Amino acid sequence: MAQSNLATATATAPTPGATSPQRSAIPALKLAASKIGSFLFTVFVSSVIVFFSRWLVPGDPINFLLRGRSPNPEAIAEVTAIYGLDKPPLEQYWNWVTGIILHGDFGRSLQYRQDVSDVILGRLPVTLGLVVMAGLMIAILGLAAGMCAALVRGSWMDRAIVASMSGLAAIPSFVGAIVLIAIFAVQLRMFPSFGSGNGFGDMIYHLVLPSLALALSFIAVVGRVTRSSMVEQFAREHVEVARSRGITPAAVVVRHVLRNATGPILTVSGLLVAGLLVSSAIVEQAFGLAGMGSLLVSSVDRLDFPVVQAIVLIVVTAFVAINTLVDLLGPVIDPRLKAGEGAR
């Protein structure tokens, strides 16, 4: 998956959008409006798909609520009505969407008989901690590895870094999790093997191994993109010119190489967020963490569709929002995009 992310990233690297040659604010606003418009449209379409796909799944939610216990016949009707399942699908969709927009209400969980928002909020700290820690590891280690390799490009060190990153990118997170548990939890006993601990500090300690397992293959992706876009910049004329003018190597790297290489790195990072959220389900299962990922897995298994719908919608929205943000940030970081310059 890591590799396909890379491929998509290269394909969808920011291309100049607006064609107006003037450096006015209007095209920028237009661009922003169209990006936000397409964001809202994507979220709407996915909400429709997410909501109505339930009717494609065999099985009646009411049977799950009863779980094989002999029911009171009136109770079936009452419970169906309480969960709003007696209404026509379109009306159910309308109630669901307005509930979310007006009250932040995603409905009631069938498995926990609790508000979906409460169920998800209970799981949020672990997943957020996991994604934030993995994100930091990816940013720090990935950028560092990529920059190192780019600075010593062509040397044996560069080749070693590239080779090990290719290896890392091929490790699925569940394999990474098993290896990390075997080494650091079972053999060395440096970190706990399951659970999220008590309190903030303990949670960070418990999340070190899971976030590393989650981050491994993404570190490799970010590292490789960083390396290749920096190497590309090193070969560019303006870098040569800067060098020939006697600017210090450090300043050349920071001002001319790194800044111009930021675009692709940012785009890839945006796409990685989706991968992080998906892989977290696997890592959470492996480390016995009660996060949104493991909640999604158990909810799918238990046909708890209000929870599944809410999580999928939240993940899709987060993914689209981050990518919209990346698209909007592109011109700020790289003025050429704002100017609509075709050639680089």
Added chain:
Amino acid sequence: MMKKPLTLALAASAILVLAGCSAGAAAGDVAAKPSFELSVNTPAPTGELDKLTWSIYAEPYSLDYAYAFDYADNQVLANVCESLLSMNPDMSVSPGLATKFENKTPTTWVYTIREGVKFHDGTTLTADDVVASMSRHLDPKVGSFWFSAYANVQGIEKTGAHQVTVTTKVPDALFNESMSGAAGVIESKATLAKAGTDYGNSTGGVNCTGPFELTTWQSGEKLNLARFDGYWDKDRAAKAKELEFVIQTDTVARVNALKSGEIDGGWLLPSNAIGELNASGAGQMYFGVNSTVSSLVVSNPAGPLGNPEVRKALLMAIDRNGLVQAAESGYATRTNALTTQSVWDQADAATQEAAFGSLVDYPYDVEAAAKIIQEQGVAGQEITITTAPMGNNFAVTAQATAAAAESIGLKATINTVTPNAYSALFSDPAAREGTDLFYTSWYLSVGNPLEMFSILRTGDFSNYGSWSNPEFDKVVNQGLQSTDRKVGFAKAAEAQAIVNKELPWLPLNESPTNLWMNNKITGASPSVNYLYYPWAAHIGSK
């Protein structure tokens, strides 16, 4: 001491080979000796514990007693909430939150409510709390899972300062016994009103009278309980200050944590992990009374198995002793009944003899079974066995049954569905379409065999194969409506004989309750009553 069971792979291949070659298989199967011993108790603890950690294989769906109808829910709830009556390790009942119960007329049960009992919030238990708690099962808006226990109830009324009277439409012998389980749990009326629909979930919580109170429920990970210092029964006060239930859905992680001592104990360990746990030396496995029978439910009356002779032939073609080894690693006993002897404990010896003494044995005899199939003219007909990836016993039983059917000339298909689709077999007639047989481990919640037989009556919700026998319906109803327990057991023995001859379900084996405690702790009784009795209160340090 425990004998080492046959290795799993060997046993599994043996059974498939035996079931697969019809001509060469020897007739008759000698009863294998069980490789475990049952204990009534574990050594008494010598001291208190600061913290007891306990492994549960799944998260409770709810701690609302109206929805607590599973191993995970009930083993936690039993320590927090108490019932009108208390279930003893032998499944008999004693006074609980009711000091006395009287059957004043055949259709009235009068409960005298214990005085001086405090809820966890410090308020005092009253008859109003009892009426409010019990009435919820009748409320269609609640949709209680225990409705069947209340199906005959007409009224629940406060008839004195400390007295509640329940009237039933017809005499109902099972009702009073059900009051020792989750159906008889008493919660504070005020809490029920205040928590509303969030009652019993991880935000609403519960407020009962048990020896432990719920402090936090970290959904998906653990539940924390603390000793309740205002508990009414000094003999049953908790020896551990804290009790933590850790949710471990992964079997390997669960067994590892028990072996390493990271977690102190657990119920219901998979039988193929018992050998590994014993070998670790980290603690001890105990076996005790259970009410569970594993059987194959015949769910298609229109298929070849609608014919009782074909059902008999199929049961004879299954090597049930081999199955005990292969599916349960030897920690089970072959049976011909759909009830365990433990639920007959309170019947007299003569009735027990009548119930179990003359059961037809259906010995393993592939040749004789194949002959029946020929005689009945069903050779070559198809049956579908539905199973799910829910553990070794599911897989092995499905394969062995399919091989047995093939060995006598039927055509068998195994249909593997998701665990969720499998649960739907038990509630949705549409889900059972196209399925002839499915495996179940069925447990009884009271020490009364009539609970089992009541579900096989014509038209009952759980009579999955629409089996019908007027004589059976008659004796079961007579038993259920008699408040004389002797009559009840006698009628149950008649019902057991009919079921044994007709085989609406094919009985395979019964497994004991299993309990693991590590070397630091002791005190719980290994009995199926852990679902309704505050077992953790007795656990202390060794």
